[in-house]
Structures are given as C-alpha cells and as structure tokens.
Amino acid sequence: MTKTPKAAIIGGGVIGGGWAARFLLNGWDVAVFDPDPEAGRKIAEVLANARASLPALADVPMPPEGALTMAASITEALDGASYVQESVSERLDLKHRVFAQIQQVAPGVPIGSSTSGFKPSELQQGAANPATIFVAHPFNPVYLLPLAEVVPSAASDPAVIETAKETLRGIGMFPLHVRKEIDAHIADRFLEAVWREALWLVKDGVATTEEIDEAIRMGFGLRWGQMGLFETYRVAGGEAGMKHFMAQFGPCLQWPWTKLTDVPEFTDELVDLIAGQSDAQSGAYTIRELERIRDANLVGFLRVLKDRNWGAGRVLKEQDKRLAALMPAPVPETAAPLVMARLQVLPGWIDYNGHMTESRYLFCASETTDNLLRLIGADMDYVAGGHSYYTAETHILHRGEARLGDRLTGSVQVLGADEKRLHIFVTLARGEEVVATIEQMCLHVDMKAGKTCPGAPEVLARLLPLAAAHAALPRPDAAGRVGRKV
C-alpha cells in the first residue's frame, strides 16, 4: 500500500476550489489555506459540483476520495505535501510573498501557479529557490476541463517540470508544455483577443452579449470543442489542405475585419452596459444553476469525445487506464454478487418522465457486465484478438425509478457458465433499494467466423471458478426468463 499523496492548495476561490476537488476525487489528500472565513463554504460548493460531474467521466471505479482539511496557515497546509498549487489573486507582490513563505518551510516542493498572465520568470523573481516555481494554468471548471498550461522559465529545473506534468496527468489533466514563456501563455491570448473584440462590438452597438454568445455557441464554438483552429481550417480547405486555406484567407489580414489595432476604454458606462445585457441574457438562472447546466453539458461533450477516443476524450481514456492499474487484483474468494460498477444518474440520462430513460438501465447493466468481463480477462485486448462475449438475450424488470443524481451500484451474479455460455443476473440498486434487474445470456464468439466457440483457457480459468462459487448463492426470484435455444 503506497501512502496517500497530499497537495497543498493556497487560495481557495473558484480556481483553488476546483484544484482541491480534482485532487480529492483522484484520491489525493488536500489541505487548503485561504484566510477568507468563507473559504470552507466556497470549497464545499465547488466540491459538490465536482462530485456530481467528474465521476461520471470514468468507466472504472474512482479511487476513494482523499481527505480535505482547511489549514490555519501555509505552514500547516504544507505539512506532508508533495505538490503545491497557488491560486491567490493576480497580484505579483502577493504571489511573491506566498512563495517566500512556502519556501521558508519547504524549499524543494514543486509550486505550480494558476496565474493567467504572469510569466514564470516574473513569478520566480527574488525567490529562495526559483527552480521549483512554474506556471500551471488551469481552466474553469478545473475539475472537468483537462487543460493545464505548464510554463517553465530558463531557471526552472526540468526534472521538477516533468514530475509536475506527471502529477497533473495523474489527476486526469492534459499538461500542455509551453516551451517559450510569454505574457498570458497561449490560451488566454486568444481569450483576450476575443474579449477585446467583443467589448468593441457591444460598445459600438453592433451586438449584445447574448447575440455574441449565440454567434459563438451556435457555430464555431461547437467546432472548437473537438478540433482547434488549425485542424478545423485544414478540413475547411478541403483536399487541397492548409496551403489552399491560407491562400484563400491570407488576404483578409489586410482587411478591416477586426478592431484589434485599438483597445476600448474601460469605463463604468461600458461595464454597466455589459452587466445589464448579461442580466437580460442569463439573469433567469442563478450562478449555481448556470454552473450545473455548464457541468452537465461539459460532461456530455467529454463523454462524446471519450466514446470516440478523440481530443479531451483520449485524456479520459488514459486516466481510466491509470485508475484501473491502481485497482486491487479483484476476483474475490468468497461467494457474493460482485459490485462491478458505481454510476451516477446524469442530467442527459433523464427522459421526459423525469426518470432515467429506459435504455440507460441497460447501459448501466452493460457497464457492470463489461467490468465483469474485464475482470475475467475478456478485455479490450482480448476483443482485439478476435474473441468476445455477445449478448444473445436480455430480460429487464423495472422495480423502481432512478432519478437525477441517484448513485447506483451495478452488481452481478453468475447464474451459470460453461465453455461457450455466460448466464448472468445484474442488479441495479440505489443503496439497498433495487431499481431494476437485468438477466442476460451471453455467448462466447469467434468474431471473424461469426460463430460461437469456447472461451480462451485463461478466461475460463477465471470464469468457471467464479461460476462455481456463485452456484452457492440463492437464485434470484426474477431469474429464469432468458434461455433461448442457442
């Protein structure tokens, strides 16, 4: 058993809270230091959002959640911490003071800064140990969006940077190594360009905040969640590719397509104009409601990408592999139904009745069964080798309704198994309460031949003892509805 790692989070606002949640849900202990008396409440709110969304991205059990403590001082927060993330206000003098305090106690600990704009060389100024201070810039919501821009300076220790990137990968993030330090790193340069242009459009009365948001999310915003700027344009260029696209749009650089040569004056009037329009646009929802809507949408997008092993979805798949490797070796000695899945009912799973839509009951059963198959060695590699278990028949009995946010367990009892057949009974439950049972007959097939065939010896060597152990269990009342002649 390795010791649970611990992260110290200095600054507990929306960003610090998001970091805390991501570390905790990925099994790290976390100590937060923030002098704000409201910090504890704020962190708890972010954590509640994270608990309701992040686990829905995993297809393997998440590790046990780490322990959260609110520390009374930076020194207390640092005790035992192997990583520090600083997320205090964007004031360089304040950040310098925080780093000095940290390095007085723990001069060697890696310190990532959430700064949006400061360069690492600026952060390092006057530090006792500049080599361990770097930028690790996340994006809100930190617990869902994988990006962390990791920016070292020439004074950084490359080994510290590599370790930090590995830490970030370990909590499911995508560390983007920014090789050349620059104000605002990469992503925020685009955000700033768009922000400035947007301020002009509002100020000049061309568009309201709502119209601007629609112009983004009904069009290119959808594209950018899965391909970025260049890949999108490469596709737009057609078979002729990127050169063709550039030849076509190159001349626009000389056209008056943006107001980028100037910056609007930041007056109270402009602030009022934008705040008023934003109220008209989004005021029907509270910020908490908007957060939940945003998170549910992001979980949906991320699951889509995961289904396709693309972009951010690939990061999720890699995190699953990492989590799976941490799982204890599983086939148990004692006869008991195996809890093979823990799922949470997401907003997109709800139908017009307000309950979990019916195909999701079978989805939950499939998640359960897939984990059982993985357990007996009929995993992705096995399928890639041309063999798999196919479902021939399914019987579902609905015993109750699953609702939004319900946490369900999927457990499985092996009713019978032989060389070619696997007869299972899955129970989906909310706590002790059964919401549905799913009985299935699965057949082992040679996928290329399209015919049943015996399972591989190493799979049967795990399956048959499990079936023998489960034969001692009482047979569920509802079982017995499947049994097509095969």
Place this chain on the structure above:
Amino acid sequence: MTKTPKAAIIGGGVIGGGWAARFLLNGWDVAVFDPDPEAGRKIAEVLANARASLPALADVPMPPEGALTMAASITEALDGASYVQESVSERLDLKHRVFAQIQQVAPGVPIGSSTSGFKPSELQQGAANPATIFVAHPFNPVYLLPLAEVVPSAASDPAVIETAKETLRGIGMFPLHVRKEIDAHIADRFLEAVWREALWLVKDGVATTEEIDEAIRMGFGLRWGQMGLFETYRVAGGEAGMKHFMAQFGPCLQWPWTKLTDVPEFTDELVDLIAGQSDAQSGAYTIRELERIRDANLVGFLRVLKDRNWGAGRVLKEQDKRLAALMPAPVPETAAPLVMARLQVLPGWIDYNGHMTESRYLFCASETTDNLLRLIGADMDYVAGGHSYYTAETHILHRGEARLGDRLTGSVQVLGADEKRLHIFVTLARGEEVVATIEQMCLHVDMKAGKTCPGAPEVLARLLPLAAAHAALPRPDAAGRVGRKV
C-alpha cells in the same frame, strides 16, 4: 399537399454543397449551378456526409429528401426557386455579376449571400433590386452547425428578411439577425482576431499549430460549444456576477496580453511553416476522415445539448416540432406493424466489438415506442399533465448485429392493450433483416400518485382500435417472454 419548395444554390463548393445538403434533407428540391465540372462530384461527397449525420439529430421522421439537379445555367437553376443562396468565391465583382444575372430572370427572389466579410450594402451596389439581397452567412459544416448570420442593410426589405429567417428556421438553422452591418459580421471578427494571434504565436515560435489546437480544444473550446463568452465569464465571476468579473479582468486590457496591435506579414515562409506543422499534426488522417470525425463529434455534442434543451440543442428540438407538424395524420386504417422510427447507427453507438452497443438496441426501441405514444396522444403535453406509460418489463432477443452506418427501422406491433396496460413488440430491422426484437409491457401511471391508473379517454380512443386492428396480425414467434404480474 403543398408543393415542394425549391432552392437555387449558386456556387457548389464546400459551403454551397453544405447548403444544398441542408435544404435537400429538410425536404426542399435543390438546383445547383457551378461551372466547375467537378461540382457534381463535390456536392455528392458533401451530401453523403450530411446524410450520415444530420438525420441522427432528429427524433421524428425526416421529410422525404428533395430532388437535386445540377443546372446548366443560373437561369435554369432559378426555375421555380423561392430562395437563392449564393456561395461563389469572395470577390465582390463576381458576386455583383451573379446577382445581376439572377435579378434579370427573377427580380423579386430573396438572395442570401454566404459571404464571410462583405457588408450587405457592398453586395447591393449597382443591383437592379437591392432590397432582396442580404447576407446569410453559414458555418462549415453547413448541414450540422445551426448558425446563419442574417445581415440586412438600410436598403433591405424587412419583409424579405423575415421571410428568409423563416426559411432558414425551416431547414433547422438559427438565424442570428445582425442589426448593424459591419465588415466580417460578428463571428468572423472573433475568428479573425484568433487567427491573427495564432499566426503570431507560430511565427514567433511560441507554439506549434498542434499546441495551439490543444490549448483550445482541451479548455475553452469545450466551454464555448454550450455557453459563449459572456455567459461563461458570468459564471466564472461567481455570485458577484459580471461586474465582479469585469472589475477583476478589466485591467488586463492595458497589459501586453495579445499582439493585436500589429499584423504578421503573410510570407511564403509563414505559409510553409504552418502547412508543415499542420501536416505533422493531422496528416495521419485524410481530409475525408477528418470530416467524418468532426461530424460524428458534432452530432454527439448536438445530441448532448438536445437532451438538455440548451443552446443549439434547443434549435434541434424546435426543428423536431416543425417536422412533426408536417407529418401526415398517422393512425392507419389497415392492420400492419407501424414503422415508427428510422435511425442510423452513429459512431458513438459502437462498442469495442465494432457493433452497436447493446443499450442502443433498447434506445432504438424506446425511440420507436415514444413515437407510438406520441401517435396515440400520450405525448410531452400528456406527460406534463401528470400521466405517462412506464415500462415494467422488457425482453430483448438479438438476431444479428447492427454496424456503423446501418440504417434501421423500428416497427411496432401492439400485442395487447387495455385501460392500464400496453403490451408491444418492437422489431429493429436493417432492410428486411431483423437485428433484434424487443417485447415490452408498459403500464399507464398517475405519476404524482406513483400508481397505475386508466389512460385518458382520448388516448384509449386511439390505442384500443389500434390494438383491435393488430389483433388480426400473426403473433411473433419470439413474443410471450414478458408478463410479470402487475
């Protein structure tokens, strides 16, 4: 029966082809004029992509696809057309010539231009009838992304603009009325700002095209597909809202966070640098492959948003309502299983075996059953009134495997019905070949009381005659596996 409307598409590249596909799949006849001898092939390729993706966004049957003709001249294309969309190259003189030719033949027809940059007043210069020429700027892929920026000038006829917006809504788009004409409208001003900044970053060696794309799609790109710029920042501001956010980030306007005060020189060297990096990043895929990946991702995102009735998903829901209203009154006189759903197997529906994942079989059955319920009047409004049919039990028999791209029909036979019960048998077939059958027992419930109760008289008035008619049908061999005591 109303006459099938017809659109004339002038210019048949990626954009013109996308318009053609969107009109065709939404039931319009389309004539395309493009002197390029390759135009027919190009349109066919775009149409194939559109057929593989757009119908997957609808939950009601799409109208029959319209007829496509390649016209030999603008005059021929215009014959009978009630809407013209111009998508020729971005050269103002060429566009003026096209408009003149159109207005010689059909001076009153509305003409939308796909221009990315020209203002409507520029397009209207020298026209016989400026009032009917306006900007209708779409986003690639036109058949999937709902946004169309509709920009009139002071010379535009407001009635023409309103009709055009209604036409665009009719083909499932979101017409964003841009109230003040401006170079590059709204969205492309942002794209141009980002593009210029991106060129600098590549030129200065700060980031490669791939690193820039990751900085977008791993972070803010995901946010922008569902909320735009301002709503995202409103949430980031927390309970203090937009004013707080602006106070926090206002000062950045004075910081050197972008290179927006200057434009990089557009040299061959820069083009080669970017094209080379793009090859390294995306060259493993052909453009056709990237198109399919992009479309599958976008369909996934859009379905997520549709599940949540949010943003672009709301546009899809409204389009369903529009399409449903066009459907003929349905309960048939003759006894035959009812074809209630036509579905296509999408990439996200495929499991690691390469077949449709098992929960999607039940999903397809649910789509079929939901349409049956709608048909008998147990629709969303009925559910909102507190009553619904709940599934108590399901039996699935797998007869074959559905694969990527398969077009499936879901047909339903009513095996029995009384005041409280609905016993149905759904067949999913690819052409004549049955891939699965799904037998279900549904119970009519008072949702608030959580108890079964008789269906409303108007629902039973449709259901019971249908059940009586279906009683004459042969009972499927596979039926009889459900029947839990209720």
